[in-house]
Amino acid sequence: MLRPATTDELCEAIAAGGPLMLRGGGSKDAIGAPAPGAAILDMRGFAGVVDYDPPELVLTVRAGTPLAEVQALVAREDQMLAFDPFDHAALLGGPAGQATIGGVIAAGVSGPARLSRGAARDHLLGFEGVSGRGEHFVAGAKVVKNVTGYDLSKLLTGSWGRLAAITELTLKVLPAPREQRTLLLRGLSAEDAVAAMARALGSAAEVSAAAHLPAWRGDAITALRLDGFPSSIDARTETLARLLADLETLDAPAGDELWTAVRHAAPLPADKPLWRAIVPAAEAPAFVAATGGERLFDWAGGLVWLASDADPQAIRRAASELGGHATLIRADAAMRAAVPTLHPQPAPLAALEARVRRAFDPNGVFETGRF
Amino acid sequence: MSLTMPEPDARTLARRGEIIAAMRAIVSGEGVIDDVDGLRPYETDALTAYHQLPMVVVLPETTAEVAAVLAWCHANKVKVVPRGAGTSLSGGALPLADGVLLGMARFNRILAIDYADRIAVVQPGVTNLAITRAVEDEGFYYAPDPSSQIACTIGGNVAENSGGVHCLKYGLTTNNVLGVELVTIEGEVIRLGGRGLEPAGLDLLGVVVGSEGLLGVVTEVTVRLLPRPETARALLIGFSSVEGAGQCVADVIAAGIIPAGMEMMDRPAVHAAEAFVQVGYPLDVEALLIVELDGPAAECSHLLGEVEGIARANGAVSVRSSTDDAERAAFWAGRKAAFPAAGRVAPDYLCMDGTIPRRRLPDVLARMRELSDHHGLGVINVFHAGDGNLHPLILYDANQPGQLDAAEAFGADILRLCVEVGGVLTGEHGVGVEKRDLMPVMFSKADLAQQQRVKCAFDPELLLNPGKMFPELHRCAELGRMHVHKGQLPFPDLPRF
Numbered sequence: 033m034l035r036p037a038t039t040d041e042l043c044e045a046i047a048a049g050g051p052l053m054l055r056g057g058g059s060k061d062a063i064g065a066p067a068p069g070a071a072i073l074d075m076r077g078f079a080g081v082v083d084y085d086p087p088e089l090v091l092t093v094r095a096g097t098p099l100a101e102v103q104a105l106v107a108r109e110d111q112m113l114a115f116d117p118f119d120h121a122a123l124l125g126g127p128a129g130q131a132t133i134g135g136v137i138a139a140g141v142s143g144p145a146r147l148s149r150g151a152a153r154d155h156l157l158g159f160e161g162v163s164g165r166g167e168h169f170v171a172g173a174k175v176v177k178n179v180t181g182y183d184l185s186k187l188l189t190g191s192w193g194r195l196a197a198i199t200e201l202t203l204k205v206l207p208a209p210r211e212q213r214t215l216l217l218r219g220l221s222a223e224d225a226v227a228a229m230a231r232a233l234g235s236a237a238e239v240s241a242a243a244h245l246p247a248w249r250g251d252a253i254t255a256l257r258l259d260g261f262p263s264s265i266d267a268r269t270e271t272l273a274r275l276l277a278d279l280e281t282l283d284a285p286a287g288d289e290l291w292t293a294v295r296h297a298a299p300l301p302a303d304k305p306l307w308r309a310i311v312p313a314a315e316a317p318a319f320v321a322a323t324g325g326e327r328l329f330d331w332a333g334g335l336v337w338l339a340s341d342a343d344p345q346a347i348r349r350a351a352s353e354l355g356g357h358a359t360l361i362r363a364d365a366a367m368r369a370a371v372p373t374l375h376p377q378p379a380p381l382a383a384l385e386a387r388v389r390r391a392f393d394p395n396g397v398f399e400t401g402r403f
Numbered sequence: 404m405s406l407t408m409p410e411p412d413a414r415t416l417a418r419r420g421e422i423i424a425a426m427r428a429i430v431s432g433e434g435v436i437d438d439v440d441g442l443r444p445y446e447t448d449a450l451t452a453y454h455q456l457p458m459v460v461v462l463p464e465t466t467a468e469v470a471a472v473l474a475w476c477h478a479n480k481v482k483v484v485p486r487g488a489g490t491s492l493s494g495g496a497l498p499l500a501d502g503v504l505l506g507m508a509r510f511n512r513i514l515a516i517d518y519a520d521r522i523a524v525v526q527p528g529v530t531n532l533a534i535t536r537a538v539e540d541e542g543f544y545y546a547p548d549p550s551s552q553i554a555c556t557i558g559g560n561v562a563e564n565s566g567g568v569h570c571l572k573y574g575l576t577t578n579n580v581l582g583v584e585l586v587t588i589e590g591e592v593i594r595l596g597g598r599g600l601e602p603a604g605l606d607l608l609g610v611v612v613g614s615e616g617l618l619g620v621v622t623e624v625t626v627r628l629l630p631r632p633e634t635a636r637a638l639l640i641g642f643s644s645v646e647g648a649g650q651c652v653a654d655v656i657a658a659g660i661i662p663a664g665m666e667m668m669d670r671p672a673v674h675a676a677e678a679f680v681q682v683g684y685p686l687d688v689e690a691l692l693i694v695e696l697d698g699p700a701a702e703c704s705h706l707l708g709e710v711e712g713i714a715r716a717n718g719a720v721s722v723r724s725s726t727d728d729a730e731r732a733a734f735w736a737g738r739k740a741a742f743p744a745a746g747r748v749a750p751d752y753l754c755m756d757g758t759i760p761r762r763r764l765p766d767v768l769a770r771m772r773e774l775s776d777h778h779g780l781g782v783i784n785v786f787h788a789g790d791g792n793l794h795p796l797i798l799y800d801a802n803q804p805g806q807l808d809a810a811e812a813f814g815a816d817i818l819r820l821c822v823e824v825g826g827v828l829t830g831e832h833g834v835g836v837e838k839r840d841l842m843p844v845m846f847s848k849a850d851l852a853q854q855q856r857v858k859c860a861f862d863p864e865l866l867l868n869p870g871k872m873f874p875e876l877h878r879c880a881e882l883g884r885m886h887v888h889k890g891q892l893p894f895p896d897l898p899r900f
Contacts, residue, residue: 140606175790175827179563260698356599391856
């Protein structure tokens with residue numbers, strides 16, 4: 033285990049060669065193929081807030097800072113990380129509170145509000161890091177609007193530690209909503225739920241999150257969340273009530289509980305492999321019809337959490353045919369060793385991706401076999 | 404002109420006839436232009452200070468034609484400059500004497516609109532505004548709205564990651580594009596992203612958006628559509644000091660309000676705009692703020708009250724709120740006419756595009772006045788105040804010897820100032836040729852080398868839009884070997900082109 037505390041130490045550690053597995057708090061250790069041959073490069077030596085000026089909507093923080101600390105910091109200023117990141121401990125087991133902001137960005141973790149407010153990639157403004165060449169570099173900036181040079185922040189987000197070790201990152205933060213309200217529809221089929229969510233999202237009600245759970249405490253529910261100023265939420269509730277019959281309002285604690293469950297795919301059984309499939313929202317019912325298994329829809333259907341024993345190739349084929357893809361999130365080590373975690377790409381795209389990875393990491397220091 | 408472009412390759416110039424014949428074999432009829440009169444309209448984009456006739460203009464109509472043109476150019480080591488509508492303010496579409504100009508104007512069809520999933524699939528030559536026009540009857544729109552939206556194409560928007568006055572709330576192009584079909588310089592057709600909300604592997608789409616035509620040619624774009632907000636209302640607020648206006652902007656955001664648009668004009672800009680469009684702007688103010696709020700009527704009227712209170716607490720000397728859409732449009736008319744208004748004050752102007760941390764605004768404007776005196780040229784300022792994106796318009800007369808050079812030097816000083824206070828060279832117009840040589844002000848050699856290695860992954864022969872974005876072009880093989888020690892390359896004396 034390597035634990036550098038300065039950029040120079042990090043450059044040296046990477047320049048000495050790999051394979052190196054970048055790790056924050058280890059909350060996502062159980063994702064990906066086991067990589068026993070890789071040395072762990074612990075990034076928690078880079079921790080702490082560098083700069084936070086709330087009215088500028090910009091937060092610069094070192095990558096090893098715990099996510100929980102960052103969220104508490106911005107919450108004190110009535111702000112939020114709008115992409116709704118979360119700790120994978122709830123999904124994968126292990127102690128809560130270990131997830132780091134660097135790990136969240138490296139894994140591209142976005143929650144239910146991603147539907148309306150953008151993903152992790154949309155909120156990373158810039159970063160500092162060390163490439164697989166052992167070279168320190170900076171990309172992006174510390175202001176909310178910037179198009180100077182290539183947008184490497186997007187590329188790093190969700191790259192799973194295969195391009196560079198991020199030491200410091202700058203995030204866009206936004207005001208937290210004054211109030212949240214969750215509205216429920218009961219008893220809808222997958223098809224009707226997706227249609228209802230599409231109608232709600234196509235209206236002026238500014239729905240911030242939309243999910244469908246076929247079995248939430250014994251009931252099929254479809255949930256819509258409204259965020260904002262109280263008078264606005266009242267008006268938008270009326271807009272939705274005109275559009276959708278039998279809307280029920282959930283009280284605030286029950287609403288929070290529901291969205292936490294959606295974020296962590298909590299209602300799905302833990303003893304089956306868990307997949308995270310991205311499909312065009314309208315295709316979600318067709319996808320689950322093809323695969324079977326227990327599931328829930330987030331992002332109005334655009335994200336399907338699927339717990340299924342079905343053949344991984346069949347699941348991936350179904351996703352591909354509908355214009356989507358599927359990531360294996362939770363499975364035993366034997367399955368993770370046998371089934372690629374990330375959805376395989378068409379050959380020309382895979383070749384281009386490999387060239388881009390080599391542009392950061394020509395010697396494969398970060399190629400651990402995990403992905 | 405003070406700009407140096409890559410030296411045209413004599414061997415390529417000598418092969419002009421052969422290259423034109425090869426293009427004609429791929430694209431028929433009027434899709435290949437090689438006579439001087441026909442080439443003339445393509446010699447510049449909206450950065451009109453620079454012009455260069457291209458070797459040949461090719462206007463393909465299908466993805467297969469684009470792929471064939473690029474594959475041929477790749478095999479024959481001929482440079483390619485992609486172009487949309489040519490509205491770039493940074494010279495992104497400036498042609499090369501030894502290059503093919505690949506115009507995408509004929510890709511002008513909207514291919515599919517899906518209201519259930521709220522997406523549109525369009526060809527890159529469709530104008531930004533045409534997307535909104537196509538979906539507005541159903542109550543939808545495409546959010547990014549660069550001021551050139553009536554003319555600029557979505558393909559150009561993807562290349563430049565274009566913004567607009569509403570991007571603090573609704574994002575830039577990159578936040579509103581889900582997928583593209585891209586043709587690589589080898590002529591390979593690939594899809595990045597798609598109709599879903601996340602890509603399968605690396606977010607290559609994220610790096611293609613804003614890559615200024617250096618990584619590939621986009622032949623199809625999938626964009627997100629948004630439902631049109633129920634209402635929109637605007638406030639027109641005058642301040643007797645820039646500081647008051649700046650503090651008002653900060654306090655609005657601190658109150659948890661993200662307006663749809665928040666624009667500031669300085670005194671010279673207010674006077675120029677009012678003289679041009681006569682919409683009743685107050686002339687006795689140092690700064691004018693337009694704040695637009697959108698959403699349900701109840702939300703707009705509530706927030707209008709809050710913003711007005713914040714404005715008065717910061718010493719606003721005049722506050723007007725729009726009562727109908729006509730009045731709201733009038734508030735905007737002056738701001739939207741700021742560029743032509745500048746054109747009435749002086750024969751020419753250079754539009755700059757830095758972003759700064761908003762808290763530095765008063766300081767930056769004061770320093771800019773000093774620079775204005777130093778360079779002997781006037782400047783008027785319009786400012787996307789919500790996101791800190793500053794558009795100083797430097798006034799000059801190209802017919803006066805030395806004034807273009809002075810204007811460029813003034814502009815470079817302004818951008819250095821933006822970086823010095825913690826900001827960036829360009830917030831939404833792109834680097835192009837305009838800010839290319841200033842890139843080292845913001846990035847170290849190691850930073851630029853890493854960016855260029857990404858370029859090499861897509862285009863190892865450096866054939867796509869060379870001379871843009873990067874101040875020095877290193878051969879890719881050389882970059883692969885190069886180790887940058889503490890930001891310094893081992894060959895500091897490599898020639899600049």
